[in-house]
Amino acid sequence: MSDMITADLVDLDLSADTKEAAARALAGRMAALGRVTDLEGFLADVAAREAQLPTGLDGGIGIPHCRSEHVTEPTLAFGRSADGIDFGAADGPADLIFLIAAPAGADDAHLTILSALARQLMNAEFTTALRSAGEAGEAAALIRGEAPADPADGPRTADGPADDRDPVAGSAAASAEPATDSTGRTDAAQAGPASGAGESAAPGRPFRVVAVTSCPTGIAHTYMAAEALENAGREAGVEVVVETQGSAGFSRLDPAVIAAADGVILAHDVPVREKDRFAGKPTVDTGVKAAVNRPGELIGEVRAKAARGEVTAAGPTGQAPAERGREAGEGYGTALRKWLMSGVSYMVPFVAAGGLLIALGFAIGGYEINKAPSVTDHFLWTQADSWAALLFQIGGVAFAFLVPVLAGYIAYGMADRPGLVPGFVGGSIALTIDAGFLGGLAAGLLSGAVVMAIQRIRVPAVLRGIMPVVVIPLISAAVVGFLMFVVIGKPIASAQQAMTDWLGDLSGANAVLLGALLGLMMCFDLGGPVNKVAYAFATAGIAVSDPSDSAMKIMAAVMAAGMVPPLAMALATTVRSRLFDAAERENGKAAWVLGASFISEGAIPFAAADPLRVIPASMAGGALTGALSMAFGATLRAPHGGVFVVPLIGNPLLYLVAIAAGVCVTTALVVVLKGLRKPEPGAAAQGPGDADASAAAPGTKRPVAA
Numbered sequence: 001m002s003d004m005i006t007a008d009l010v011d012l013d014l015s016a017d018t019k020e021a022a023a024r025a026l027a028g029r030m031a032a033l034g035r036v037t038d039l040e041g042f043l044a045d046v047a048a049r050e051a052q053l054p055t056g057l058d059g060g061i062g063i064p065h066c067r068s069e070h071v072t073e074p075t076l077a078f079g080r081s082a083d084g085i086d087f088g089a090a091d092g093p094a095d096l097i098f099l100i101a102a103p104a105g106a107d108d109a110h111l112t113i114l115s116a117l118a119r120q121l122m123n124a125e126f127t128t129a130l131r132s133a134g135e136a137g138e139a140a141a142l143i144r145g146e147a148p149a150d151p152a153d154g155p156r157t158a159d160g161p162a163d164d165r166d167p168v169a170g171s172a173a174a175s176a177e178p179a180t181d182s183t184g185r186t187d188a189a190q191a192g193p194a195s196g197a198g199e200s201a202a203p204g205r206p207f208r209v210v211a212v213t214s215c216p217t218g219i220a221h222t223y224m225a226a227e228a229l230e231n232a233g234r235e236a237g238v239e240v241v242v243e244t245q246g247s248a249g250f251s252r253l254d255p256a257v258i259a260a261a262d263g264v265i266l267a268h269d270v271p272v273r274e275k276d277r278f279a280g281k282p283t284v285d286t287g288v289k290a291a292v293n294r295p296g297e298l299i300g301e302v303r304a305k306a307a308r309g310e311v312t313a314a315g316p317t318g319q320a321p322a323e324r325g326r327e328a329g330e331g332y333g334t335a336l337r338k339w340l341m342s343g344v345s346y347m348v349p350f351v352a353a354g355g356l357l358i359a360l361g362f363a364i365g366g367y368e369i370n371k372a373p374s375v376t377d378h379f380l381w382t383q384a385d386s387w388a389a390l391l392f393q394i395g396g397v398a399f400a401f402l403v404p405v406l407a408g409y410i411a412y413g414m415a416d417r418p419g420l421v422p423g424f425v426g427g428s429i430a431l432t433i434d435a436g437f438l439g440g441l442a443a444g445l446l447s448g449a450v451v452m453a454i455q456r457i458r459v460p461a462v463l464r465g466i467m468p469v470v471v472i473p474l475i476s477a478a479v480v481g482f483l484m485f486v487v488i489g490k491p492i493a494s495a496q497q498a499m500t501d502w503l504g505d506l507s508g509a510n511a512v513l514l515g516a517l518l519g520l521m522m523c524f525d526l527g528g529p530v531n532k533v534a535y536a537f538a539t540a541g542i543a544v545s546d547p548s549d550s551a552m553k554i555m556a557a558v559m560a561a562g563m564v565p566p567l568a569m570a571l572a573t574t575v576r577s578r579l580f581d582a583a584e585r586e587n588g589k590a591a592w593v594l595g596a597s598f599i600s601e602g603a604i605p606f607a608a609a610d611p612l613r614v615i616p617a618s619m620a621g622g623a624l625t626g627a628l629s630m631a632f633g634a635t636l637r638a639p640h641g642g643v644f645v646v647p648l649i650g651n652p653l654l655y656l657v658a659i660a661a662g663v664c665v666t667t668a669l670v671v672v673l674k675g676l677r678k679p680e681p682g683a684a685a686q687g688p689g690d691a692d693a694s695a696a697a698p699g700t701k702r703p704v705a706a
Contacts, residue, residue, distance in 0.1 A: 011026065011029065012135075016081065022085050022097050024043060026097065027042055027101075030075050030099075035071065035073055036071055041070045046066045046068075046099070047608065053221070055088070060091075060096055060127075061089070061127065063100065063121070063224075065098075065100035067104050068101065071101045072103065078130075078143060080096060096130055098121070209265055209302060210240075210257060212272050213267045221288045225289075225292045228291055228295040232296040233299060241261075258277055263284070263303065264283040264302065265286075265302055269289075283305070284298050284305065285416065308456065310458075338413060339410050339413040341413075343410035343444050346408075346409040347402055350398050352640045353398050354398030354402070355539070355542065356395070356640060358392055362637060363388075364384055365385045369392050403437060404427035406441070407423045407440040407443040418472040419476075422446075422480040426440075426442075426446060426447050430443050433489045435484075438492050439489065442488060446483060454472050511550070511553065514554070514557075515553075515554075515631070516623040517623075517626070518626050519558075519626025521533065523618040523622030526601055526603050535562070538554045538555045538557075538559075539639045553630055556629050556636035557625075560625045560626065560659050561623070566594045567592070568670065569588055570602075571664075572670045583605075596643045597643075616669070617665075617669035620666065624665050625658045625663075633651055634655040635649065
């Protein structure tokens with residue numbers, strides 16, 4: 001730790017007023033010492049991590065951090081702000097800012113030290129000492145563990161000179177944690193909890209909780225959440241054993257410890273590895289920041305679930321649910337959006353694969369290929385029409401999964417794995433009764449609600465083991481099936497047919513206005529929820545064997561508008577490169593390919609760095625393109641592909657004109673809006689790749705990587 005932070009990496013009078021400026025100021029100190037080789041590239045990595053999850057913590061702490069190929073050795077920089085800087089914490093600005101930089105291939109020993117710092121940040125005595133430090137050297141020594149944060153020998157003060165072991169492990173912690181693994185955490189497989197959580201249950205023993213914490217980077221929040229849960233457990237008289245799935249790997253909890261646990265807390269923003277180990281126990285599944293900010297509430301919640309006999313099965317290890325219980329203050333509207341996005345995100349791959357296969361079938365065999373006989377009865381290896389029919393029919397099978405997958409994973413987002421069975425059943429019934437996309441939405445929400453209601457029923461302990469695999473699927477599928485067939489299915493089917501008829505009647509000004517609206521939605525958040533709503537609306541229209549002309553026009557307008565922002569940013573960085581820094585110019589090169597491929601996210605680095613100029617300009621261009629596409633009558637059967645499916649587009653030349661018009665408008669607006677701002681010191685003299693000049697300019701814009 002002695003070489004990870006020095007007095008030169010401490011700024012006790014940090015004058016930055018934004019988190020980007022703070023990161024630049026602290027990163028500049030790292031670059032001055034040769035620990036960061038490319039300042040702009042490193043800042044882009046920091047911003048990309050920040051975009052995944054805000055790094056502000058309650059208590060006035062900001063911990064921007066990332067792993068980057070531009071870092072030569074694990075480094076820590078510390079800044080103290082008198083006015084505070086907003087890092088997204090619920091309780092306000094942060095005055096203590098720690099910039100953590102880890103190389104892309106950092107070794108476990110260094111990552112262990114960084115995780116130890118993350119744990120120490122949960123100690124109030126430590127942060128109080130940093131706020132009162134008078135010199136940079138004193139603050140650096142505190143962080144290194146060379147000086148105690150609390151002379152009273154509290155439970156988390158430093159224990160002697162810094163070395164390769166956890167610098168925050170005090171004597172009390174050592175007695176409770178006799179062995180550590182590569183993450184610096186207790187090896188539960190060897191030691192188990194201090195009070196013997198691995199023993200069989202006995203009357204009067206403390207409530208036992210096992211927990212898993214993980215975050216996208218696996219450096220800071222993972223270990224801070226673990227520390228917060230352990231501290232809250234001690235205060236509540238609850239035994240808590242945590243498995244940290246961090247950057248340095250993880251040591252699995254002893255199966256005996258899991259078996260003896262009374263409840264489970266999963267605090268994660270990436271999928272939990274081997275999640276099925278915790279099946280059949282009361283489980284609280286939430287984001288990692290919830291464990292940092294309100295660990296006591298989570299422990300209380302899992303105890304309440306255990307008292308009611310609620311059991312939540314573990315979900316598939318490949319993907320975490322989109323909705324893990326609402327955060328404090330999160331409304332039902334936000335939760336509903338997350339549930340719907342869970343279904344849409346799983347549906348999109350089926351849309352892309354099935355739609356492209358169908359489009360290829362049409363391209364090879366013509367639009368009469370949908371009348372070809374089944375390839376199981378008639379297939380000739382040397383006949384192009386046979387291959388076209390094969391592609392078309394495979395695509396049709398993939399498309400048939402759209403509504404069941406949508407419904408199933410909406411229910412999964414709400415109720416975890418028990419929601420899958422009723423969700424898929426309800427979605428399949430929606431297809432059977434011609435309720436379509438709207439029926440899938442209703443079936444998914446209904447299935448999740450039914451499962452959540454069943455899970456709240458208190459059941460005898462002897463039945464808990466079969467609840468997730470027998471009782472819940474049986475009852476929920478029966479209830480959802482009854483409601484879909486008998487109660488709500490036909491009204492929804494009627495509404496679906498009415499919407500289809502309305503789309504079929506669209507023409508003239510109405511069609512143009514719809515195209516403009518869809519273009520605005522596609523460019524509003526560049527791959528976010530609003531963008532996905534517009535995309536899902538378009539794909540739902542072509543997710544049939546014989547889509548209407550209006551549905552194919554909508555699909556064409558949506559894809560065209562989604563291509564505008566990245567192509568416009570690429571063009572803007574080419575025609576007015578001086579308005580962009582070196583990192584943005586590099587991102588502009590990639591945006592050509594991303595835009596041409598219909599990947600709207602290619603514009604995110606530009607929108608994140610300068611949203612007030614880039615997003616309105618993108619929306620203006622997208623609206624124009626969507627309106628022109630509808631006016632020109634361009635049609636598209638494929639749900640994805642960008643310029644690579646132009647041969648499959650109706651009126652392809654006018655379609656390209658619509659895209660070009662939107663790109664030109666967005667480019668012109670971006671150039672004009674950026675040109676109106678006050679010139680930045682040194683900006684005019686900066687040449688391509690001159691990262692040092694950019695770093696030296698106090699007002700230089702910060703790049704953000706997608």
